[in-house]
Amino acid sequence: MTSEDLPDWVPASGHQLRLAGIHFDAIRVRGVRGEAVLHHLARLTDGQPGPVVREVAGGRWTYFLIPPGTSRDYDWPPGATCFGPAVRDQYVGVPAPDGNTYPLHWRCDPPVAGVFVDPEVLHQVITAQLCHEPE
Template identity: 75%
Template structure:
């Protein structure tokens, strides 16, 4: 993938914080729950769920990037944290497409310009996963 196919909010190297609600909103899910959501989302999309950032240390958060403003269109269950117009001044770490980006990485590869996780499908999967979880 060449850099001109990448959105301008993906840094050239390392990782950078990006203010949510500008280029994207994000839904954050912790640890194995985030991986379970991603697994079901990938199954539902033929392995192409859209841009997903994984944190490999600490809380092992998974961030699902959706179009800017779209998080407000859904009710997110407990266990899913909304970053976007439903919250103020929140940032998400965005890794570069290649190179050392520890502790962040693209879970399904870096996004192409205009590519996002489908917010309605994500809401459906997150709601099903978190409401079925005994720790939910």
């Protein structure tokens, strides 16, 4: 992958905060639940779920990046936090494609310009996983 393939919002090194709702919206899921959602999403998409950022420290959040403005089209269940166009600014950390990006990294390959996680498929997977877990 060349730097021309990357969206302009992906930093060349380290990581940077990006305002959600501009270049992408993000759906955040915590810990092993986020990994489980990603696992099922990858199965449904032949291993090409789209851009997913993982935090490797703290809450171990998984951020699924969807097209800007699409998060408001869905009723996200408890356990899935929406970062998109909002009354207040919401930022998401975006890592560079390689190098030292701790505590963030691309859980899947870095994004290609114009490619996102499919919000409808993501919503179906998250709803199935978070709304049907045993108590």
